[in-house]
Amino acid sequence: MSPAPKLFRVIGGAQNYDWGKLGSTSAVARFAKLNDPENVSIDEEKPYAELWMGTHPSVPTVSAQDRTPLRDLVRAAPEEMLGQEIIDKFGSKEGIPFLFKVLSIRKVLSIQAHPDKTLARQLHASDPKHYPDDNHKPEMAIAITDFEAFCGFRPLAEIDALLQKIPEFRELVGDDVATEFHSGVGSADVAGKKRLLQKVFSRVMNSPESKFEPLAASLVERTKADPQLFGETLADLIQRLDAQFPNDIGLFCGCLLLNHCILKSGEAMFLEAKDPHAYISGDIMECMAASDNVIRAGFTPKFKDVEVLVDCLTYSFNPVEEQKLNPAPFPRATGDAELKLYDPPIDEFSVLQTTFTSAGSEKFEGLDGPSLLIVTEGKGKVKLQGSDGALDASTGNVFFVAPRAAIELVSESKDTFTSYRAFCEA
Ligand SMILES: [Zn+2]
Missing domain, CATH: 2.60.120.10 (Jelly Rolls)
Structure with a gap:
């Protein structure tokens, strides 16, 4: 293998997860085809969810010239490809410390949170099947088309108002906890308010299917009978997500408890460790640290680790605007x-x-x-x-x-x- 040049074109790998946009409506499909026209043909029936760029072994990025995996080029010449400082800092000559992606989202992804480094080490040691590595997984999303997501808990006054006026939500949480929440919401004790939020979230997440499914069905009916009660945007969101995941717990733990963020092209959000989030629709650039550690809460058929989830979240609550990451100038x-x-x-x-x-x-x-x-x-x-x-x-x-x-x-x-x-x- 001759030494790699300092600048060269590469080809990433597309992933056809079910939630991706279909055919050429997907930025992932269009970009993949434009970058590799001889080898990629777009199937209009198929979802194109993610385009991976990096050195992750499961979806290789390859050199456009001779299809050598980028990971092999890095491993053959780590000092030239990564730089000695990066090797020293991250302790690896195997790959690039981040994974860069394009995502084209048609259906909501699972509501999830990621551990920080300390928790990732504990989880990986005790449950390596569900937590495959010991690294944290910070993620950043930059909208390239209009993009919507759940990001962090709503301000508590909003949650309180929803508990007061939506009977299904109140019944799921229970009168006792809803009343306690209502009386504590105005307090100056932030730690106390976080404990109250945790109680509400715990009640939602620990409710059995036999309880939340009929309540979810009734909630959706109410959004149709009385959309003003919710506001048009929230009523529409609940109906759309119910069509994707009928009677799911995510209608409560996502739609009613989390901020619904809408980003314009060029707007970004950074997802802090241990904060709940989910992507709902749109096309984004996503960057993340190389890790697969996900703790799921809703809109997913996969394993939900409710105990770890309820225990680990930071229970920060901030308005939508504060969830956004403002870009800075670049002087270099x-x-x-x-x-x-x-x-x-x-x-x-x-x-x-x-x-x-x-x-x-x-x-x-x-x-x-x-x-x-x-x-x-x-x-x-x-x-x-x-x-x-x-x-x-x-x-x-x-x-x-x-x-x-x-x-x-x-x-x-x-x-x-x-x-x-x-x-x-x-
Ligand atoms: Zn995530």
């Missing part, structure tokens, strides 16, 4: 593009959005770690600064950029040209 580049840095408070990744709306170029300093860049709109060129060999960079194309490689993006027209670059620095 010069040129004509607009740059937005999405920099969550973790080590494994940041994501840089670069948008041109006119012809021009943008020169980037080399980054101190590996990066993956995907074009999500328009077309242009990408090259190493000072080299002649510019590569075409059109929608769907994905590139690996080695540590310290200073690249340049070039737009040749006034059409929008947008890319996202995930990177990791020590």
Whole structure:
């Protein structure tokens, strides 16, 4: 194997999970086809849920030139491909510390939370079947089309109002806990309020099917008979998700207890460890640390670890606006593009959005770690600064950029040209 160049095109792997958008309505399918037209054909009946870019062994990303897995290239030359600082910091020469994805979502994903590092170690030691590794799993989602999700618990006053006016919710939680919650909601004692929220959540999550299924059916009927009681948006949401997962506990633990966030293209959210969330619909760029640790709560046929879930959550409650991650400027580049840095408070990744709306170029300093860049709109060129060999960079194309490689993006027209670059620095 000859040494890999510092900038080269790669091909990610698509995943056909059931919740993905169908055929060419899916950004995943369109991007996969555009990046590998000879080998990918879109089946309009099939869901295309995720496009993986990284070194995860189960869905390899490969070099476009000779189909060598990126993971093999990294393992053959870890210092060149990752940088010594990254190897030292994350203790591995095996792969890139993050996984970068495109997601195209047609049906709600399971309501879930992820452990932090300490809890991940405990869970993996005691139950390796359900918790396959000992790492945390911070996740960030950036909308590329209108996107909706559940993110964190609603402000307590909202939950209280719902408990007061929706009889099915009150019955599920119980009069005793609902009354206690109502009298404690105005208190200044934050820890006390979190305990009350935990009581409500625990009642919901521990209710048997024989109890919550008829209540869910009655709840859905009520949204049809009296949508004003819920507000149009919430009534519509409950009906849509009930059509996907009839009489599911998620109608309560998701729709009534969690914030319903709607993000416009370019808006982002960072999902803190031990906060409940679920993606509902839309197309996003997602970046995450390499881990598979998920604790599920609803909208899933998979294992729900209710005890761990109820015990571990932070029970933070914040309004929707505070769940969003505001992008920062990126000073380490010069040129004509607009740059937005999405920099969550973790080590494994940041994501840089670069948008041109006119012809021009943008020169980037080399980054101190590996990066993956995907074009999500328009077309242009990408090259190493000072080299002649510019590569075409059109929608769907994905590139690996080695540590310290200073690249340049070039737009040749006034059409929008947008890319996202995930990177990791020590
Ligand atoms: Zn998640």
